[in-house]
Amino acid sequence: METLTYRFENGTRALPPQPRVVGVVGSGNLEVLIESMPQGGACTVEIKTAAAGFGATWQAVMLDFHERWQLMDASIAINDMGATPAVVSLRLDQAVETMLGALS
Amino acid sequence: MNNYVNSYLESTARERIERLFDPGSFVEFLPPASRVISPHLGQLDAAVAFDDGVVVGRAFLDGETVFAAAQEGGFMGGAVGEVHGAKLVGLLRRAVTEKIGAVLLLLESGGVRLHEANAGLIAVSEVMRAVLDARAAGVAVVTLAGGSNGVFGGMGIVARCTNAIVMSEEGRLAMSGPEVIETASGVEEFDSRDRALVWRTTGGKHRYLLGDCQAIVSDSVAEFRQAAIAACRAQPTFLCLAELDQEQAMLGERIERFGAMSDPLEIWAALGVEQPAAIPMLDAAQFVAVARPRRLGGR
Numbered sequence: 001m002e003t004l005t006y007r008f009e010n011g012t013r014a015l016p017p018q019p020r021v022v023g024v025v026g027s028g029n030l031e032v033l034i035e036s037m038p039q040g041g042a043c044t045v046e047i048k049t050a051a052a053g054f055g056a057t058w059q060a061v062m063l064d065f066h067e068r069w070q071l072m073d074a075s076i077a078i079n080d081m082g083a084t085p086a087v088v089s090l091r092l093d094q095a096v097e098t099m100l101g102a103l104s
Numbered sequence: 105m106n107n108y109v110n111s112y113l114e115s116t117a118r119e120r121i122e123r124l125f126d127p128g129s130f131v132e133f134l135p136p137a138s139r140v141i142s143p144h145l146g147q148l149d150a151a152v153a154f155d156d157g158v159v160v161g162r163a164f165l166d167g168e169t170v171f172a173a174a175q176e177g178g179f180m181g182g183a184v185g186e187v188h189g190a191k192l193v194g195l196l197r198r199a200v201t202e203k204i205g206a207v208l209l210l211l212e213s214g215g216v217r218l219h220e221a222n223a224g225l226i227a228v229s230e231v232m233r234a235v236l237d238a239r240a241a242g243v244a245v246v247t248l249a250g251g252s253n254g255v256f257g258g259m260g261i262v263a264r265c266t267n268a269i270v271m272s273e274e275g276r277l278a279m280s281g282p283e284v285i286e287t288a289s290g291v292e293e294f295d296s297r298d299r300a301l302v303w304r305t306t307g308g309k310h311r312y313l314l315g316d317c318q319a320i321v322s323d324s325v326a327e328f329r330q331a332a333i334a335a336c337r338a339q340p341t342f343l344c345l346a347e348l349d350q351e352q353a354m355l356g357e358r359i360e361r362f363g364a365m366s367d368p369l370e371i372w373a374a375l376g377v378e379q380p381a382a383i384p385m386l387d388a389a390q391f392v393a394v395a396r397p398r399r400l401g402g403r
Binding site for chain 2: 001019021024025026029031033035048050077079080081
């Protein structure tokens with residue numbers, strides 16, 4: 001297992017208070033827990049992944065995610081079992097959309 | 105969540121909970137954000153889940169307050185670790201304290217999580233005790249079994265400790281899983297890759313004919329819901345000596361009548377099913393019409 005953390009400052013989009021979890025920790029899949037949490041306007045991400053050595057890929061995926069959503073005061077925690085970057089991006093979008101109520 | 109998806113088999117544990125109970129009524133105990141995770145998996149450098157693979161909480165079912173648990177087969181095959189088991193035990197005990205009418209167990213599990221060794225074994229036995237304590241206190245405990253991982257090992261025993269089991273044809277219920285039997289006794293004894301054989305032997309239709317489950321429904325969350333509503337009204341809930349004696353007699357009769365047979369098709373024929381080979385092709389309603397008059401009585 002490898003733990004990766006990222007922090008993106010100066011977000012603009014606030015989240016509602018109710019935390020949400022999407023996805024399942026199964027092979028090639030991941031779960032994303034998204035919570036609203038005061039942290040000076042930043043969005044923090046903590047990833048625990050079974051596939052060690054993909055830090056650069058995670059960083060690129062998370063940068064893209066932050067550019068899409070610009071979350072502020074958000075905490076994202078991920079348990080990953082080797083999901084591909086595309087699956088990770090879809091789950092992250094699903095998490096935000098679920099939180100924002102686009103999916104109920 | 106997508107309303108057009110109604111397959112129980114295809115749904116995750118959380119989707120089943122959301123779709124089976126009255127809309128928006130579920131309140132989770134120990135939700136993922138509380139991060140009550142396995143203390144063992146991290147030491148083994150294995151991935152954890154924020155809910156340890158089981159969702160527990162309270163909900164309304166047809167207006168009645170019930171408790172519910174749903175195992176996530178996608179996380180380690182729904183296997184029961186220390187925390188996972190403790191969540192089930194806590195739910196059942198709280199149902200007794202709060203005098204809840206029924207607990208629904210949406211089971212999907214390979215049994216004990218072997219990574220957690222004795223802690224997992226103890227957890228499963230504590231779940232069994234908690235199920236029987238809840239029943240003794242007047243709480244109906246109902247199992248729903250329709251997930252792709254089936255209900256095996258210790259959770260198979262837990263299921264048979266409950267008041268009623270509702271299955272789909274796709275659901276499976278047994279003690280040892282197909283691969284376990286093949287590994288232990290050889291491929292001549294049981295070919296775990298023969299899917300038709302696996303479902304004939306462990307699937308919902310066979311369980312219904314043998315009296316191991318009380319209802320069989322199509323692979324539909326809505327049908328599971330209707331069957332669950334009916335099963336929750338079972339009275340009395342407690343396990344009495346007469347019921348145990350009856351069960352023992354049924355099991356004895358099963359061994360006597362079917363013990364020498366090597367395929368469920370022979371058993372179905374012996375039960376009086378005229379075209380046993382046609383059974384796997386029938387939908388749930390057609391199957392019940394054929395099977396109900398011929399099935400063993402069950403409990």
